[in-house]
Amino acid sequence: MSQRQVLQVFEQYQRARTQFAQAVAELASRPQNIETLQNAGVISLLRPLLLDVVPTVQQTAALALGRLANYNDDLAEAVVKGDILPQLVCSLSEQNRFYKKAAAFVLRAVAKHSPQLAQAIVQCGALEMLVICLEDFDPGVKEAASWALEYIARHNSELSQAVVDAGAVPLLVLCIQEPEIALKRIAASTLSDISKHSPELAQTVVDAGAIAHLAQMILNPDAKLKRQVLSALSQIAKHSVDLAELVVEAEIFPVVLTCLKDSDEYVKKNGATLIREIAKHTPELSQLIVNAGGVAAVIDCIGSCRGTVRLPGIMMLGYVAAHSENLSMAVIVSKGIPPLCACLLEEQEDHIKAAAAWALGQVGRHTPAHARAVAVANVLPTLLAMYVDTRSSEDLQMKTKKALKNILQKCTYLPALEPLLHDAPPNIMKHIVGQFSKVLPHDSKARRLFVTTGGLKKVQEIKAEPGSLLQEYINTINNCYPEEIVRYYSPGYSEMLLERVENYHPVL
Amino acid sequence: MAALARLQARLSGLREEYFRRNRYLRKMTIVIQKWWRGYRSRRYFRKMVKTAYFIMKMNFYNEMAVRIQKRWRGYYVRKYIHNYYALKKYLEAISVNNEIIRSELQKYTEMKENEEKRKDLEKKEKEKQYQARKMHYLLSTEQIAGIYNSPFRKSPDPMELLLRKSKPLSHRRQQKKSPFACELHDWPTCKRPPSFSTAQPLPCIGRQKPQGPFRDPAEVLRQRYKPLEPTLRVAASISSPLEKAREEMKREEWRNRVHDNEFLPFSSYHKNEKYDPSIHRSGKYGQEAYGIKHFREVQPKKWVTDKDFRTVLPSIVLFEKFGKTYSRTGQIV
Numbered sequence: 001m002s003q004r005q006v007l008q009v010f011e012q013y014q015r016a017r018t019q020f021a022q023a024v025a026e027l028a029s030r031p032q033n034i035e036t037l038q039n040a041g042v043i044s045l046l047r048p049l050l051l052d053v054v055p056t057v058q059q060t061a062a063l064a065l066g067r068l069a070n071y072n073d074d075l076a077e078a079v080v081k082g083d084i085l086p087q088l089v090c091s092l093s094e095q096n097r098f099y100k101k102a103a104a105f106v107l108r109a110v111a112k113h114s115p116q117l118a119q120a121i122v123q124c125g126a127l128e129m130l131v132i133c134l135e136d137f138d139p140g141v142k143e144a145a146s147w148a149l150e151y152i153a154r155h156n157s158e159l160s161q162a163v164v165d166a167g168a169v170p171l172l173v174l175c176i177q178e179p180e181i182a183l184k185r186i187a188a189s190t191l192s193d194i195s196k197h198s199p200e201l202a203q204t205v206v207d208a209g210a211i212a213h214l215a216q217m218i219l220n221p222d223a224k225l226k227r228q229v230l231s232a233l234s235q236i237a238k239h240s241v242d243l244a245e246l247v248v249e250a251e252i253f254p255v256v257l258t259c260l261k262d263s264d265e266y267v268k269k270n271g272a273t274l275i276r277e278i279a280k281h282t283p284e285l286s287q288l289i290v291n292a293g294g295v296a297a298v299i300d301c302i303g304s305c306r307g308t309v310r311l312p313g314i315m316m317l318g319y320v321a322a323h324s325e326n327l328s329m330a331v332i333v334s335k336g337i338p339p340l341c342a343c344l345l346e347e348q349e350d351h352i353k354a355a356a357a358w359a360l361g362q363v364g365r366h367t368p369a370h371a372r373a374v375a376v377a378n379v380l381p382t383l384l385a386m387y388v389d390t391r392s393s394e395d396l397q398m399k400t401k402k403a404l405k406n407i408l409q410k411c412t413y414l415p416a417l418e419p420l421l422h423d424a425p426p427n428i429m430k431h432i433v434g435q436f437s438k439v440l441p442h443d444s445k446a447r448r449l450f451v452t453t454g455g456l457k458k459v460q461e462i463k464a465e466p467g468s469l470l471q472e473y474i475n476t477i478n479n480c481y482p483e484e485i486v487r488y489y490s491p492g493y494s495e496m497l498l499e500r501v502e503n504y505h506p507v508l
Numbered sequence: 509m510a511a512l513a514r515l516q517a518r519l520s521g522l523r524e525e526y527f528r529r530n531r532y533l534r535k536m537t538i539v540i541q542k543w544w545r546g547y548r549s550r551r552y553f554r555k556m557v558k559t560a561y562f563i564m565k566m567n568f569y570n571e572m573a574v575r576i577q578k579r580w581r582g583y584y585v586r587k588y589i590h591n592y593y594a595l596k597k598y599l600e601a602i603s604v605n606n607e608i609i610r611s612e613l614q615k616y617t618e619m620k621e622n623e624e625k626r627k628d629l630e631k632k633e634k635e636k637q638y639q640a641r642k643m644h645y646l647l648s649t650e651q652i653a654g655i656y657n658s659p660f661r662k663s664p665d666p667m668e669l670l671l672r673k674s675k676p677l678s679h680r681r682q683q684k685k686s687p688f689a690c691e692l693h694d695w696p697t698c699k700r701p702p703s704f705s706t707a708q709p710l711p712c713i714g715r716q717k718p719q720g721p722f723r724d725p726a727e728v729l730r731q732r733y734k735p736l737e738p739t740l741r742v743a744a745s746i747s748s749p750l751e752k753a754r755e756e757m758k759r760e761e762w763r764n765r766v767h768d769n770e771f772l773p774f775s776s777y778h779k780n781e782k783y784d785p786s787i788h789r790s791g792k793y794g795q796e797a798y799g800i801k802h803f804r805e806v807q808p809k810k811w812v813t814d815k816d817f818r819t820v821l822p823s824i825v826l827f828e829k830f831g832k833t834y835s836r837t838g839q840i841v
Contacts, residue, residue, distance in 0.1 A: 136749060254609070261613045263620065290602060293609030300610060326595060333599045334606050 014054055021049055021060035028067035034075070042068065043078050050087055055096065062088070062102035066109045073113035080110060080117060085124045092129040097138040104133060104144035108151050115155035122152065122159065127166035134171040139180045146175055146183070150190035157197035164194060164201060169208045176213045185225050188214065192232035199239035206236060206246055215250035223264040230259060230270035238277040244285060248278060253289070257297040268301055269309045276316035283323035290327060295320060295334045302339045310343060311352050318359030325366035332363060332373045341379045350392060354399040357383055361403025368412045375416035380407065384420055384428065404428055412439050414446055421458045430470040433459065437476035447480055456481065457489045637674060640667065644676040 024042060027033040042064075049061035065084065069076040079085070088103045095103075107126055111118040126148075133145035149168055153160040168190075175187035191210055195202040210232075217229045233252070237244040252274075259271035275294055279286045289295065295317070302313040317336055321328040331337075340363075343356040360383070364374035374380075386392050387400040408431040411417060420432050436455070440447050450456055459477055464470035478486050487493060586592070648654030648668065656668035798805075 132749075137752075257609060257613060258616050261617045261620075291605070293605045295602075296606030296609050297613060300613065326598070329595075329599060330602050333603050 014057075017049060017052065017057050018054070018060070021046075021057050021064060025060050025064040025067065028064050028071075031071060034068065034071045037068065038075060038078075043075070043082050043084075047082055047084055050084065050091075055099065058091075058095070059098045059102050062099065062106055066102060066105035068109075069106060070109035070112075073117065076110045076113050076117055079106070080120045085110070085121060085126065089124050089126045089129050092126075093132060097136065097141045100133055100136065100138075100141045101144045104130065104141070104148045108144070108148040111148060111151040112154075115159065118152045118155050118159050122162050127152075127162060127168075131166045131168050131171060134168065134175065139178060139183050142175055142178070143180075143183045143186050146172060146186045146190050150186065150193050153190065154193040157201065160194050160197050160201050164204050169194065169205055169210075173208045173210050173213060176210070176217070181220075181222050181225060184217065184220075185222075185228050188217070188225065188228035188232050192228060192235050195232065196235040196238075199243065202236045202239050202243055206243065211236065211246060211250045215247075215252050218252060218255050218259065223262065223267055226259060226262065226267045227264070227270050230256075230267065230274050234270065234274035234277045237274065241281045241285075244278045244281050247274075248285065248288065253292040253294065257292070257294060260297045260301040265305065265309050268305060269312060272298060272301060272309075272312035272316060276312045276319060279316050280319040283327065286320045286323050286327055290320065290330050295331055295336065299334060299336050299339055302343065306346075308349065308352065310347070311355055314340065314343060314352070314355045314359050318355070318362045321359065322362040325370065328363050328366050328370055332370065337363065337374060337377045337379075341377050341382070344379065344382055344386075350396045353386065354393075354396040357386065357396070357400045357403045361399070361406045364403075365406035365410060368410050371407050371411035372413040372416075374407055375411050375413045378416070380404070380411075380416055381419050384424060387428070388423065388425060401428070405431060408432060408435060411435055414439060414449070418453055418455055421455055426470070429462065430468075430473065433462070433470060433473040433477070437473040440477055440480045451481070451485065451489075456485070460486070460490045636670065640670040640674040641677045644671060644674060647671045 024037065024046065027037060046061045046065050049057055050065075052058050052061070065079060069079045085107075088106060092100055092103050107121055107130065111121050130145045130148055133141050134149075136142055136145075146168075149163050149172075153163045172187045172190055176184055176191070178184065178187075191205055191214070195205045214229050214233055217225060220226060220229075233247055237247040256271055256274060259267050262268055262271075275289060275298060279289050279294075298313045298316055302310050302317075305313075317331055317340065321331045321336075337360070340356050340360050344353055344360070347353055347356070360374055360379060364371045383400045383404050387397055387404060392400075405428070408417075408428070412435065414436070417432055417435060420428070424432055436450070436459075440450060456477075459474055462470070462474065464474060646654050646656065648657040648664075653659055654668065654671070656665040656671065658665075
C-alpha cells in the first residue's frame with residue numbers, strides 16, 4: 001500500500017473522531033437527548049477521547065462531558081466515578097486556553113450538584129490547578145476557573161476554607177480589577193460565596209483588600225455586576241460589627257441609596273439586604289444610616305416593589321426601630337408606617353407578613369407616642385385578625401401576638417383600642433382592658449365616650465376569674481362609674497327589671 | 509452566799525458607823541458630789557445640745573441640698589440627656605434630609621429613564637434611516653408622485669423628506685448586524701462578532717483589460733488581502749505561562765540593563781578618604797558642636813529648674829469638681 005493510502009486511513013479515523021465529539025457536544029446541549037446518550041454509555045466513550053493527540057478532539061470531548069455533567073447529578077457522579085477528573089486536572093497545566101476553559105467547565109458542572117461531588121473534586125487536587133488557571137492571561141480561562149471555584153466554595157465552610165487555603169482570594173481580588181465585565185461578575189460572586197459561611201473567611205477576604213474594589217464597582221452601570229457586588233458586601237458585613245464598620249468606612253453611603261432606585265429588582269433587593277446587615281449590629285450604625293437618609297430610600301423602595309423583594313427592606317426598618325426610641329421616632333417621621341401597613345395587607349406570603357408585623361411591633365413598643373402613631377394607622381385590627389386566623393402559620397401568629405402585646409402595653413389612644421374589645425381572645429383582652437383601666441380614671445371625656453360607644457357594656461360581658469389580673473382591671477373600670485350605670489349595662493339587667501315588674505305589688 | 513451577805517452587811521455597817529462619826533464629812537462629800545454631778549451632767553447636756561443642733565443643721569442642709577440637686581438633675585437631664593428640643597430639631601432635620609434624598613433619587617431615576625428613552629429613540633431613528641436608504645427608489649419624481657407624496661396632501665409625508673435626504677445603499681452587501689452585537693458583553697472572550705466571509709469583490713467598472721499575461725485583478729486582490737486564518741495549533745500558545753513569563757523577564761532584562769557596572773554611590777567611594785570639614789565649621793580644637801549637634805545656645809547654669817516644660821492638658825472643668833462639690837463637714841458626726 002502506498003504511503004498516501006496509509007495516511008488516508010488515519011485521516012479518516014481522525015475525521016470520525018472529530019465528528020463524533022462535535023456531534024455529541026451538539027446533542028448534549030439539548031436536554032431531551034441526554035437520557036438517550038446516557039443509556040448509550042457516552043461517558044465511557046468520551047473518556048479516551050480526552051487523551052487524544054488532536055487538540056480539537058480533546059476540547060470538544062471535554063465540552064461534551066461538561067454539558068452532560070451539567071444536566072443532572074447522576075451523570076456528574078458517573079463522571080467522577082469514571083476516573084476522568086485526575087486526567088483533566090493533570091492536563092490542565094499543560095494545555096492551551098480552549099482546553100483549560102473546557103476542563104474548568106467540566107469541574108464546575110460536577111461541583112455544582114452536591115457537597116460530596118465538590119469534595120471529590122477537591123480531593124483530586126483540582127484546586128491548585130484552578131488557582132494556576134486564575135493566573136492565566138486569557139480572561140476566559142480566568143472566568144471559567146473562578147466560576148468552578150465559586151461552585152465548589154458555595155456548599156459549606158470546609159470547602160470554602162479549602163479554596164481559601166489554595167490561595168485563591170488574592171487572585172480573585174485581582175480578577176475583580178480586570179476590565180472584562182463577565183470576569184468581574186464571576187469574581188464578585190465567588191467572593192460573595194466564600195465570605196458567606198463564617199466570619200474568619202470574611203476576614204480573609206477583607207484582608208486581601210476586596211472591600212475597596214467592591215465599593216468602587218457599585219457605581220458600574222451593569223445590573224448583574226451590581227447584584228453580585230452588593231451581595232458580596234452584604235455577606236461580608238453580616239458577620240460582626242467590625243466587618244460592618246469596615247464596609248461602611250469604604251464610603252458606600254450615600255451611593256448605595258441609588259442602587260435602591262435601580263430598575264433591576266434584584267439590585268434593589270441586594271441593596272436593601274446590605275443596608276439591613278449593616279443596620280442590625282449596633283445603634284450607632286443605624287444612626288449613621290438614618291443620618292445619611294437611608295430610611296427614606298428604603299421606605300420608597302418598599303413602596304415601589306412587590307413580593308419577596310420587599311422583605312430585606314422591611315426587616316431593615318424593624319432593626320433600626322428596635323435599637324432605640326429616637327431611631328424609632330425617626331422611622332415614624334420618615335413616613336415609615338403606611339408602607340409597612342400596606343405590606344401587611346397586600347402580601348400573600350406568610351413570612352413577609354410576619355416580618356411586617358414584627359417591624360410594626362418594634363416601631364410601636366417604646367413609648368405611648370410611638371404606640372399612638374402605630375395605632376392611628378389603623379393597623380391593630382389587621383394584626384388581631386391575623387393572629388386569630390387559623391390559616392396563618394405558627395410563625396405569623398407568634399409574631400403578631402408579640403407585636404400586639406408590645407404595642408398594646410404602651411398604647412393610650414383609646415379610639416384605636418375600642419374596636420379590638422369586641423373580637424379579642426382572652427390573652428390579648430387583658431392588655432386592652434388593662435390600658436383602659438389606666439386611662440379611664442383620669443379622663444372624663446374618655447369615660448363618656450367609653451360608655452356611649454358600648455365599651456362598658458362589652459366589658460361587663462367579659463367573664464374573668466375572680467382574683468385574676470383581668471378581674472382587677474374590670475373592677476378598676478367599674479369603679480370609675482356610678483353604680484347604676486354599671487348595673488344598667490351588666491348582662492341580664494333587662495330580665496332583672498322585668499322580674500321586679502312581675503313581683504311588684506301595685507300600691508293602691 | 510450567806511457569808512457574803514454577812515460580809516456586806518458588816519461592811520455597810522462599818523461604813524455607816526464611819527459616816528455616823530463624821531456627819532460633817534458626809535455633808536461636805538455630798539455637796540462635792542452634788543456639784544460634781546451637776547457639772548458633769550451640764551457638760552453632757554451641752555454636748556447633747558451641740559449634737560442635736562448639729563444634726564438639725566445637717567438635716568436642714570441636706571434638705572436644701574436635695575432641693576438644689578432636684579433642680580439641677582431635672583435641668584441637666586432635660587438639657588443634655590433627653591433634650592426635647594434637640595430631639596425635635598433632629599427629627600425635623602431628618603425629615604428635611606429625607607426630602608432631599610428622595611428628590612435626588614427621583615432625579616436619578618428620571619435621568620436613567622430619559623437615557624433609556626433616548627437610546628430607544630435613537631435606535632428607532634437609525635432604523636428609519638436605514639429603511640429610507642433601502643427604499644430610496646420610492647422617492648417621487650417630476651412626473652410620478654411617490655406613495656409618500658400624494659397630490660391630495662397639503663405637504664409631503666415626513667418619510668418623503670427623509671427619502672430625499674438619504675443616500676441610496678450601495679450594492680455591496682452590508683455586514684449584517686449580527687444578533688450577537690447587543691449581547692457582546694455577555695461573551696467573555698468574543699471581542700468581535702463572528703464575521704462571515706465576504707463575497708468576492710467586483711472588479712472596477714470600465715477598466716480595459718490590459719494586454720499581456722496578467723492575471724485577473726480580482727483574483728490578485730483576493731490573494732493579496734486574504735485574511736489570516738491561523739490554525740488552532742498556531743493560534744494557541746504552546747508554551748506554558750511559566751516559559752512565557754521567563755521569556756518576558758529575559759526581554760525586560762535585556763531592555764533595561766544599559767549599564768553593566770553597578771552605579772557606585774560616590775566617585776571616591778572606594779578610596780576611603782577622610783572627610784574634610786569646611787573652615788566655617790571647624791573650630792580651633794576640632795569640630796564645633798554648634799551647627800551639627802545643636803543650633804541653639806543653651807546655658808544650663810542659667811536655668812531656673814532642671815526639668816523641661818511639661819505639656820499640661822486642659823482640664824475638663826466638670827471632672828475637677830469630682831468629690832469636691834459637697835463640703836466635707838457632713839462626714840464627721
